[in-house]
Amino acid sequence: MTTTDTSTAPVTQADTHDLIRVRGARENNLRDVDVDIPKRRLTVFTGVSGSGKSSLVFDTVAAESRRLINETYSTFLQGFMPTQARPDVDVLEGLTTAIIVDQERLGANPRSTVGTVTDANAFLRMLFSRLGEPHVGSPNAYSFNVPSVTSQGAISVGGKKAVKATFNQLGGMCPRCEGRGAVTDIDLAQLYDDSKSLAEGAITVPGYVADGWYVKLFMESGFLKPDKPIRDYTKRELHDFLYKEPVKVPVGGANMTYEGLVPKIKKSMLAKDRDAMQPHIRAFVDRAVVYQTCPDCEGTRLAPHARESTIRGTSIADACAMQISDLAEWVRGLDEPSVGPLLGNLRHLLDSFVGIGLGYLSLERPSGTLSGGEAQRVKMIRHLGSSLTDVTYVFDEPTVGLHPHDIERMNALLTQLRDKGNTVLVVEHKPETIAIADHVVDLGPGAGTGGGEIVYEGSLEGLRSSGTLTGRHLDDRVHLKDTVRERTGALEIRGARQNNLTGVDVDVPTGVLTVVTGVAGSGKSSLIHGNLGGREGVIVVDQSQIKGSRRSNPATYTGLLEPVRKAFAKANGVKPALFSANSEGACPVCNGAGVIFTELGFMDTVSTTCEECEGRRFQAAVLEYTLGGRNIAEVLEMPVAEAEAFFADGESRTPAAHAILERLADVGLGYLTLGQPLTTLSGGERQRLKLAVHMGEKGSVFVLDEPTTGLHLADVQQLLALLDRLVDSGRTVVVIEHHQAVMAHADWLVDLGPGAGNDGGRVVFQGTPAELVAGRATLTGEHLAAYVGA
Numbered sequence: 001m002t003t004t005d006t007s008t009a010p011v012t013q014a015d016t017h018d019l020i021r022v023r024g025a026r027e028n029n030l031r032d033v034d035v036d037i038p039k040r041r042l043t044v045f046t047g048v049s050g051s052g053k054s055s056l057v058f059d060t061v062a063a064e065s066r067r068l069i070n071e072t073y074s075t076f077l078q079g080f081m082p083t084q085a086r087p088d089v090d091v092l093e094g095l096t097t098a099i100i101v102d103q104e105r106l107g108a109n110p111r112s113t114v115g116t117v118t119d120a121n122a123f124l125r126m127l128f129s130r131l132g133e134p135h136v137g138s139p140n141a142y143s144f145n146v147p148s149v150t151s152q153g154a155i156s157v158g159g160k161k162a163v164k165a166t167f168n169q170l171g172g173m174c175p176r177c178e179g180r181g182a183v184t185d186i187d188l189a190q191l192y193d194d195s196k197s198l199a200e201g202a203i204t205v206p207g208y209v210a211d212g213w214y215v216k217l218f219m220e221s222g223f224l225k226p227d228k229p230i231r232d233y234t235k236r237e238l239h240d241f242l243y244k245e246p247v248k249v250p251v252g253g254a255n256m257t258y259e260g261l262v263p264k265i266k267k268s269m270l271a272k273d274r275d276a277m278q279p280h281i282r283a284f285v286d287r288a289v290v291y292q293t294c295p296d297c298e299g300t301r302l303a304p305h306a307r308e309s310t311i312r313g314t315s316i317a318d319a320c321a322m323q324i325s326d327l328a329e330w331v332r333g334l335d336e337p338s339v340g341p342l343l344g345n346l347r348h349l350l351d352s353f354v355g356i357g358l359g360y361l362s363l364e365r366p367s368g369t370l371s372g373g374e375a376q377r378v379k380m381i382r383h384l385g386s387s388l389t390d391v392t393y394v395f396d397e398p399t400v401g402l403h404p405h406d407i408e409r410m411n412a413l414l415t416q417l418r419d420k421g422n423t424v425l426v427v428e429h430k431p432e433t434i435a436i437a438d439h440v441v442d443l444g445p446g447a448g449t450g451g452g453e454i455v456y457e458g459s460l461e462g463l464r465s466s467g468t469l470t471g472r473h474l475d476d477r478v479h480l481k482d483t484v485r486e487r488t489g490a491l492e493i494r495g496a497r498q499n500n501l502t503g504v505d506v507d508v509p510t511g512v513l514t515v516v517t518g519v520a521g522s523g524k525s526s527l528i529h530g531n532l533g534g535r536e537g538v539i540v541v542d543q544s545q546i547k548g549s550r551r552s553n554p555a556t557y558t559g560l561l562e563p564v565r566k567a568f569a570k571a572n573g574v575k576p577a578l579f580s581a582n583s584e585g586a587c588p589v590c591n592g593a594g595v596i597f598t599e600l601g602f603m604d605t606v607s608t609t610c611e612e613c614e615g616r617r618f619q620a621a622v623l624e625y626t627l628g629g630r631n632i633a634e635v636l637e638m639p640v641a642e643a644e645a646f647f648a649d650g651e652s653r654t655p656a657a658h659a660i661l662e663r664l665a666d667v668g669l670g671y672l673t674l675g676q677p678l679t680t681l682s683g684g685e686r687q688r689l690k691l692a693v694h695m696g697e698k699g700s701v702f703v704l705d706e707p708t709t710g711l712h713l714a715d716v717q718q719l720l721a722l723l724d725r726l727v728d729s730g731r732t733v734v735v736i737e738h739h740q741a742v743m744a745h746a747d748w749l750v751d752l753g754p755g756a757g758n759d760g761g762r763v764v765f766q767g768t769p770a771e772l773v774a775g776r777a778t779l780t781g782e783h784l785a786a787y788v789g790a
Contacts, residue, residue: 360757
C-alpha cells in the first residue's frame with residue numbers, strides 16, 4: 001500500500017489560474033468592461049434586456065474561446081470553417097473550451113426530427129438492424145433519410161477490362177413523400193378563375209397580371225387561345241396550360257422557355273423558404289398549397305420494409321411515435337446481452353430526456369416545431385453524460401418556457417454540470433435561477449447606450465443590498481387583485497384533440513385578461529394556437545423568430561421608415577427613394593452597409609467602417625437634406641424615446657411615424673436606436689418588437705405566447721401595465737405564461753395538466769387566481785401560493 005503526504009505540497013503555478021480575466025471589453029455597447037469570472041463556479045449574469053449581458057458572455061468570452069480553438073486546426077481545414085473576427089477586447093486570459101447552449105431554434109429541415117438531432121434515431125436503427133424480425137438489412141434500411149438505390153453498368157479499374165457490376169442500397173425512405181411524412185398538393189382553384197380568358201386576367205397568382213410578361217408568354221406560346229375562357233379548354237389545352245414540360249417557343253422575336261403554370265409556380269415560389277417570402281406571396285402560398293399526410297407511409301416517413309420489421313411486435317415507426325418516457329420503459333424491458341452496450345447508451349439518452357423535463361416529446365416530432373426553450377434543453381442532453389471537465393458551459397436563459405416546477409429540475413442540472421468541475425455561465429432573469437449562483441455579475445445601469453457597464457459583482461446577498469435595478473427588484477412580488485374584471489362573453493373551444501389534448505371543452509372569457517398555465521408539454525399551446533389561432537379577429541404573437549439581415553433594423557421592420565422617408569421627401573421636394581440606404585440614397589462605396597468587408601482567404605474576414613460615408617450608409621448629397629434640423633442618418637441614430645418626441649410636433653411632426661414609435665415605447669423598447677441592425681437584438685427585444693407591430697393591427701383578441709421571455713424583473717411591471725391597457729381598450733387578451741407575476745395579475749386562469757405529454761392534456765382548473773391559490777390543488781396552485789406568500 002502506498003501512502004502520499006500532501007500536507008506540505010507547494011501550490012504550483014498551474015493551480016493559480018482560477019479566473020477568466022476580461023479587460024477592456026468593447027463589443028457592441030460594452031464600455032471598456034473589466035471583470036474576473038471565477039472558474040468551476042456557477043456565475044449568473046443579470047441586467048435589463050440590452051444591458052450588454054450577451055455581448056460580454058457570448059460575443060466576447062465564448063466567441064474568443066471558439067476562435068482560438070478553430071486556430072488549432074490546420075489552415076486547410078480552417079478554409080472550410082466559418083471565419084470569426086477577434087472580439088473587441090484588450091485582454092482575455094484563463095479561457096477554457098466553451099460549449100454554447102443557446103436558444104437558437106433547431107433547423108427547420110423537413111427531415112429533421114428530435115430523434116435525428118440527438119442520435120436517438122441512430123441507436124434505434126442499429127438496434128432494429130440487429131434484432132428486428134424479419135431482418136431487412138443494415139441501419140440504413142431503417143433510415144427515412146436514405147433512399148433505396150439500384151444501378152447497374154460497366155466499370156473498369158485502373159484501365160483494365162470493363163466488367164458488369166450492379167450496385168444496390170436499401171434505404172428506409174418512403175419513395176412517395178421522400179422521407180417528409182407529408183405530400184403537397186396545389187389547389188388549382190387558387191391559381192386561376194376558369195370563367196375568364198387569359199386576356200381577361202384569368203391567372204390569379206401574384207405577379208401574373210394580364211398585360212405582364214409572364215401572361216404574354218402563355219398567350220403567344222401557340223398552345224393556348226388568349227380569348228378563350230379556361231373552362232372551355234380541351235383536355236389537351238388544360239394540360240398544356242397547367243403541366244406542360246419545358247419547351248422552347250418563339251415569342252417577340254426571341255426563343256423563350258414555356259412550361260405549365262404548376263411547375264413554374266413550384267420552382268419560383270414553393271422552392272423558397274416561406275419565412276423569406278414577401279407577405280402577399282406568403283398569403284398566396286398558404287391559400288394555394290395543401291399539405292396532407294402521405295397516404296403510402298401514413299406519415300411515418302418510412303418504406304414498407306422498415307415498417308414491417310419489428311421487435312416484440314413494435315416497429316421502429318411505433319417506437320418513434322411513442323412518448324419518450326414510454327419508449328424509455330420499453331427499452332428497459334429489452335434484455336438482449338448481444339446488444340448490451342447499445343441498449344445501455346440508448347437507455348441513458350432517453351432517461352436524460354425525462355430528467356430534463358422533455359419526456360413528453362416523441363422522437364418523430366419535427367425539430368423545427370420545438371420552442372426556443374425546448375430546443376435549448378434538447379441541445380443540453382448531449383452534454384449531460386459527457387466525461388469532459390474544466391469546460392465552460394454558456395447558457396442563454398435556460399428557464400425560458402419552463403413552469404416553476406420545471407425550473408427546480410433545470411437548476412439541479414446546472415449545479416450538476418458545475419459539480420463535475422466545469423465553469424457554468426448563465427444569462428438569466430428568473431430569481432429562482434439567480435438564487436443558485438455562486439457569483440453574480442450585474443450589468444447596467446440601463447439598456448443600449450445607457451448600459452454596458454458592470455454595476456455589481458459578488459454574492460447574491462450583496463446584490464440584494466447593492467441598490468442596482470436588479471438588486472431592488474429581486475424580491476418583487478405581484479399581489480393578487482382585490483377585484484377582477486367581468487367577462488363580456490366567451491370564445492368557445494369544444495372537443496379539442498390536438499396533440500395530447502383529450503377532447504377539451506373550454507370557454508375563454510372575452511373582455512378580460514386570461515392566463516393559460518401548466519407545466520411544459522401540458523397542452524397549452526395546442527389548446528390556444530390550435531383552436532383560437534386562425535379565427536377572425538384573433539391576432540397571435542408567437543415565439544417564432546423574426547427574420548432580419550444586417551441591413552434590417554427597427555425602422556424597416558416596423559414600417560416606420562416609410563412615413564419618415566415620405567416626410568423627408570416632401571420637406572425637400574425630392575424622391576423618397578433617396579432616403580433609403582437599400583435604394584437610391586445608398587453610399588456607392590459600401591452599398592449602404594456602412595461597413596466594408598475584406599475577405600482574407602482562410603484568415604478572419606475584416607470589417608472596417610466605410611471611409612466614404614463614415615458608417616452613415618448614405619451618399620453625402622442625401623445628408624444635406626434635413627427635416628426639423630436633422631438629416632436621415634441622424635434620425636436613424638436616435639433612440640425610440642427621442643424620436644417619439646421629435647416626430648410629435650413642430651416642423652418634423654409625422655403622425656404615422658409617431659404612432660409606431662409610441663407602440664415601440666409601450667413595449668419597453670424606448671432605448672433602441674431606429675437604425676440598430678436586427679441581428680444585434682436579444683431574443684426578448686425581438687419578441688417585443690414583433691408585439692409592437694401587431695399592436696397596430698385591427699383585432700379584438702390578442703394571443704401572446706410567453707411575453708415575459710427575456711424581460712428583466714423591472715420590466716415585468718411595464719408589461720402588466722401594457723396588458724391592462726389592451727384589455728381596458730376593449731380587447732380580449734389571452735396569455736400563455738409561466739411567470740407567477742402574470743398569473744397573479746390575471747382576471748381568469750386556465751390551468752392544464754396535471755403533468756406533461758400523456759399525463760397532461762386536461763383542464764385541471766378554471767377560475768380566478770385567488771381561487772387557485774386557496775385550493776392549491778395543482779402544481780401551479782402550489783407555486784403561485786408560495787409566490788404571493790399565501
